[in-house]
Amino acid sequence: MSEQLSGLTDMDPEDFRAAAHAVVDQMADYLATVERRPVMPPITPGSLKPLFPASPPEQPEPLAAILDDYRRLVEPNATHWQHPGFMALFATTASAPGILGEMLTAAIGQNAMLWRTSPIGTELEQVVVDWLRQGVGLPPEFDGMLTDTASTSSLIALAGAREASGFSAAAEGLAGRDEVPSLRIYLSREAHNSIDKAAMTLGLGRASLVHIPVDEAYAMRPDALAEAIETDRSAARRPIAIVATVGTTSSTAVDPVPAIAAVAEREGLWLHVDSAYAGPVALIAGRRAPFAGWERADSIVINPHKWLFTPLDASLLLTRRLDALRTAFSLSRAYIEAPDGSVAPRDYTDFTPQLGRRFRALKLWIQLRWFGLEGLRRRIDHHIELAQEFASWIDADPEFERLAPVPFSTVCFRYRPAALRDGTDAGSISERLDALNARLITAVNGTGEVFLSHTKLGGRYTIRMAIGNLRTERRHIERAWQLLRREAAALDG
Amino acid sequence: MSEQLSGLTDMDPEDFRAAAHAVVDQMADYLATVERRPVMPPITPGSLKPLFPASPPEQPEPLAAILDDYRRLVEPNATHWQHPGFMALFATTASAPGILGEMLTAAIGQNAMLWRTSPIGTELEQVVVDWLRQGVGLPPEFDGMLTDTASTSSLIALAGAREASGFSAAAEGLAGRDEVPSLRIYLSREAHNSIDKAAMTLGLGRASLVHIPVDEAYAMRPDALAEAIETDRSAARRPIAIVATVGTTSSTAVDPVPAIAAVAEREGLWLHVDSAYAGPVALIAGRRAPFAGWERADSIVINPHKWLFTPLDASLLLTRRLDALRTAFSLSRAYIEAPDGSVAPRDYTDFTPQLGRRFRALKLWIQLRWFGLEGLRRRIDHHIELAQEFASWIDADPEFERLAPVPFSTVCFRYRPAALRDGTDAGSISERLDALNARLITAVNGTGEVFLSHTKLGGRYTIRMAIGNLRTERRHIERAWQLLRREAAALDG
Numbered sequence: 001m002s003e004q005l006s007g008l009t010d011m012d013p014e015d016f017r018a019a020a021h022a023v024v025d026q027m028a029d030y031l032a033t034v035e036r037r038p039v040m041p042p043i044t045p046g047s048l049k050p051l052f053p054a055s056p057p058e059q060p061e062p063l064a065a066i067l068d069d070y071r072r073l074v075e076p077n078a079t080h081w082q083h084p085g086f087m088a089l090f091a092t093t094a095s096a097p098g099i100l101g102e103m104l105t106a107a108i109g110q111n112a113m114l115w116r117t118s119p120i121g122t123e124l125e126q127v128v129v130d131w132l133r134q135g136v137g138l139p140p141e142f143d144g145m146l147t148d149t150a151s152t153s154s155l156i157a158l159a160g161a162r163e164a165s166g167f168s169a170a171a172e173g174l175a176g177r178d179e180v181p182s183l184r185i186y187l188s189r190e191a192h193n194s195i196d197k198a199a200m201t202l203g204l205g206r207a208s209l210v211h212i213p214v215d216e217a218y219a220m221r222p223d224a225l226a227e228a229i230e231t232d233r234s235a236a237r238r239p240i241a242i243v244a245t246v247g248t249t250s251s252t253a254v255d256p257v258p259a260i261a262a263v264a265e266r267e268g269l270w271l272h273v274d275s276a277y278a279g280p281v282a283l284i285a286g287r288r289a290p291f292a293g294w295e296r297a298d299s300i301v302i303n304p305h306k307w308l309f310t311p312l313d314a315s316l317l318l319t320r321r322l323d324a325l326r327t328a329f330s331l332s333r334a335y336i337e338a339p340d341g342s343v344a345p346r347d348y349t350d351f352t353p354q355l356g357r358r359f360r361a362l363k364l365w366i367q368l369r370w371f372g373l374e375g376l377r378r379r380i381d382h383h384i385e386l387a388q389e390f391a392s393w394i395d396a397d398p399e400f401e402r403l404a405p406v407p408f409s410t411v412c413f414r415y416r417p418a419a420l421r422d423g424t425d426a427g428s429i430s431e432r433l434d435a436l437n438a439r440l441i442t443a444v445n446g447t448g449e450v451f452l453s454h455t456k457l458g459g460r461y462t463i464r465m466a467i468g469n470l471r472t473e474r475r476h477i478e479r480a481w482q483l484l485r486r487e488a489a490a491l492d493g
Numbered sequence: 494m495s496e497q498l499s500g501l502t503d504m505d506p507e508d509f510r511a512a513a514h515a516v517v518d519q520m521a522d523y524l525a526t527v528e529r530r531p532v533m534p535p536i537t538p539g540s541l542k543p544l545f546p547a548s549p550p551e552q553p554e555p556l557a558a559i560l561d562d563y564r565r566l567v568e569p570n571a572t573h574w575q576h577p578g579f580m581a582l583f584a585t586t587a588s589a590p591g592i593l594g595e596m597l598t599a600a601i602g603q604n605a606m607l608w609r610t611s612p613i614g615t616e617l618e619q620v621v622v623d624w625l626r627q628g629v630g631l632p633p634e635f636d637g638m639l640t641d642t643a644s645t646s647s648l649i650a651l652a653g654a655r656e657a658s659g660f661s662a663a664a665e666g667l668a669g670r671d672e673v674p675s676l677r678i679y680l681s682r683e684a685h686n687s688i689d690k691a692a693m694t695l696g697l698g699r700a701s702l703v704h705i706p707v708d709e710a711y712a713m714r715p716d717a718l719a720e721a722i723e724t725d726r727s728a729a730r731r732p733i734a735i736v737a738t739v740g741t742t743s744s745t746a747v748d749p750v751p752a753i754a755a756v757a758e759r760e761g762l763w764l765h766v767d768s769a770y771a772g773p774v775a776l777i778a779g780r781r782a783p784f785a786g787w788e789r790a791d792s793i794v795i796n797p798h799k800w801l802f803t804p805l806d807a808s809l810l811l812t813r814r815l816d817a818l819r820t821a822f823s824l825s826r827a828y829i830e831a832p833d834g835s836v837a838p839r840d841y842t843d844f845t846p847q848l849g850r851r852f853r854a855l856k857l858w859i860q861l862r863w864f865g866l867e868g869l870r871r872r873i874d875h876h877i878e879l880a881q882e883f884a885s886w887i888d889a890d891p892e893f894e895r896l897a898p899v900p901f902s903t904v905c906f907r908y909r910p911a912a913l914r915d916g917t918d919a920g921s922i923s924e925r926l927d928a929l930n931a932r933l934i935t936a937v938n939g940t941g942e943v944f945l946s947h948t949k950l951g952g953r954y955t956i957r958m959a960i961g962n963l964r965t966e967r968r969h970i971e972r973a974w975q976l977l978r979r980e981a982a983a984l985d986g
Contacts, residue, residue, distance in 0.1 A: 173698025182669030203696015205666025
């Protein structure tokens with residue numbers, strides 16, 4: 001009988017040791033060779049399920065067979081976020097020290113929901129959150145926590161705003177109450193759809209979202225914001241929050257936070273700053289201009305699992321209003337109390353929609369020490385420089401057109417050959433350009449060497465080159481540029 | 494200059510290989526020796542933060558120094574969920590094959606939000622979800638997903654119920670709408686506070702929760718349920734969902750699902766079954782009686798990171814109403830579309846409040862194959878047998894009193910010495926028993942050999958022995974019983 005059936009407990013620790021060493025070699029081999037794989041594998045939806053048995057395994061299988069299948073079925077069918085040619089969306093790199101952190105996290109098996117269920121998980125989270133706060137130059141009034149994703153961080157922030165508006169939504173709900181008017185949240189047309197998800201989840205609804213027009217740089221117009229608030233107030237709708245974005249998802253635009261903060265303060269509204277992508281740039285004192293005014297926010301989100309090279313998942317929520325978050329999410333029940341009824345100074349589950357919480361602080365602690373803030377700054381700085389260089393190539397090539405400013409490390413552009421350059425976007429030329437660029441990105445991604453994504457800016461199909469993968473070097477940007485020009489020329493032919 | 498400062502990318506893959514082998518030895522050493530540690534370390538809240546530098550590290554540090562600090566500062570200050578003496582709350586064991594899965598998950602760095610961002614993450618999740626569905630004997634109408642925690646699974650289910658009630662809450666919100674009445678969700682007084690959190694988050698509020706009385710076995714009374722619904726309807730409140738629990742958190746009570754399902758069907762209400770803890774028992778065909786009727790539910794939650802020995806986090810949400818979940822959470826934006834605008838058959842982010850999603854299917858796939866369903870059944874069965882045996886010891890000892898039935902692997906009891914056994918709980922005897930049992934659990938936990946938690950049942954302070962840690966053997970239960978009797982005798986002395 002196999003070990004798996006003869007035993008009634010876990011794998012023997014020494015068998016685990018041997019298995020884990022084998023797995024480490026698999027992991028290191030993957031990282032050493034990932035560049036040879038196509039970033040996005042050439043497979044079609046639905047083609048993978050049939051490769052696996054339709055019924056669950058009744059009998060145990062040897063680990064070697066499972067790892068063989070991992071190599072055969074899993075690795076080739078992944079989108080390789082770890083590939084240096086991954087320039088789509090925003091990168092999530094699982095850095096080597098971050099992976100080591102995940103390994104230790106898995107083995108030590110903490111649930112950091114209560115101090116009692118993980119003293120080190122709770123207090124190391126406080127340490128790391130404060131290190132990051134100091135690193136990005138925010139004042140000590142900001143406290144916070146690590147969540148899974150920016151969606152959850154922003155949901156928590158807006159739940160805080162909902163409580164702060166004074167309607168006791170967590171206690172009384174929003175439905176069937178005459179005294180609760182229509183509530184409104186303001187955000188730019190370019191804000192991320194995690195805010196939409198938060199409004200849907202929180203019972204505010206997509207209808208609560210007022211999308212403010214943007215200027216030519218895709219930044220929120222504070223005059224339009226003030227106007228929208230006034231319109232809502234005069235219609236007896238109740239503004240509760242403004243979401244400003246520093247580094248939007250489409251074009252990494254920077255909303256004018258000082259002007260927006262002034263509106264928020266005047267109107268008594270919660271200000272949430274979404275800098276999930278760009279936030280780590282604030283580690284660099286000389287690059288803090290886009291973040292001016294964010295210290296006036298009630299809450300801020302920064303994602304270590306984006307531009308701090310932390311394995312998914314890790315999002316940092318900082319806030320000056322932990323009290324409102326507690327009202328939104330805190331509960332007590334006998335079965336999670338300490339035996340003597342004592343209350344710990346920090347139980348993180350008081351501030352989150354979930355009870356169970358991973359020990360995310362560990363990987364961040366390891367990463368911050370291994371890179372040092374100085375090592376992180378150098379890498380982020382390098383990505384910004386690469387993006388500036390790529391943008392200069394776009395600008396110098398008459399066949400390409402840049403479609404947005406480049407405040408960080410993402411370049412928005414499109415191919416625009418001479419035949420489609422009559423100076424207007426109107427009618428059929430605009431449609432032909434959209435179709436041409438969709439073909440171009442498909443062709444470039446089809447090479448497997450790079451993976452780009454697209455968006456729409458001002459109605460135009462826009463290719464995004466998002467630099468931020470820890471393994472991306474200058475040669476990968478050069479190669480992407482070569483491929484873009486080569487495939488563009490081939491489209492014309 | 495250190496590697497960390499001289500380079501602009503990640504750690505060299507071969508350096509990573511060496512570092513990861515060292516980390517594996519640390520992990521294996523931990524697992525091999527965890528039993529020698531006190532389950533809950535004897536530390537006080539606030540004592541750990543000062544052990545770490547108040548300011549973030551500016552310069553990189555060598556990995557060896559970081560791992561030394563891990564051994565010195567992290568390991569001794571964890572609550573050891575991996576310890577075989579962890580019998581508190583409900584166990585979360587990170588099994589060896591589950592840890593191997595987390596290691597590979599970290600290295601391959603997937604974000605399983607869209608098919609395109611992780612084809613294998615998406616389709617392997619479909620495979621594993623269906624394997625688990627078959628394993629627990631549910632019909633193929635149930636589809637589903639892996640989420641982080643039961644809190645999120647139940648939140649998603651209740652968001653589905655909110656949509657299914659016909660008020661378009663995700664689109665229009667719940668506030669300021671005359672046509673939306675007070676909404677109501679029914680659950681027993683013993684239901685888990687994740688449901689309270691979901692109601693708070695979803696804008697339904699704690700006021701939407703109607704806590705139905707329980708019978709002497711702590712199970713929901715269907716007659717009281719029907720009555721409460723009728724009362725609400727006649728007061729123009731709108732019932733939308735019933736939450737039945739199979740295996741409550743306090744005493745693992747089983748709500749009568751067939752009778753509750755009949756009420757839900759008659760009243761047209763969404764039925765959500767919370768079997769986060771007990772669900773894995775349904776892998777054993779001969780032990781499915783408590784789950785009778787759950788196939789009539791609209792949604793069901795089962796947590797692999799509880800009694801399936803999966804590292805946190807992994808919760809399984811099964812539902813027959815994926816359509817309602819899509820209405821509750823789906824959105825589209827240009828920047829996450831495929832370049833050609835095509836739609837994948839399954840993008841899991843359509844059903845979740847978060848966008849980013851970990852590749853949780855991988856660890857489950859490895860675990861299910863390594864243990865086989867047969868290996869999992871044997872272990873779960875063993876835990877139930879151990880609990881029955883422990884309960885028989887309690888029942889046979891006149892100084893102890895069992896306080897609830899034991900349908901699964903958790904035993905609720907208290908110490909009740911002869912002097913406090915006058916047959917009533919009234920007045921001072923009741924208070925003295927509560928205080929005595931609080932002292933008993935504190936003393937037993939203080940030995941460091943086991944870690945028990947408590948709850949309140951019928952107002953009585955109740956000690957819980959929750960068996961479900963993969964590493965717990967018969968000798969650990971015997972030792973816990975020895976310690977309970979020894980420390981109880983010492984209290985009297």
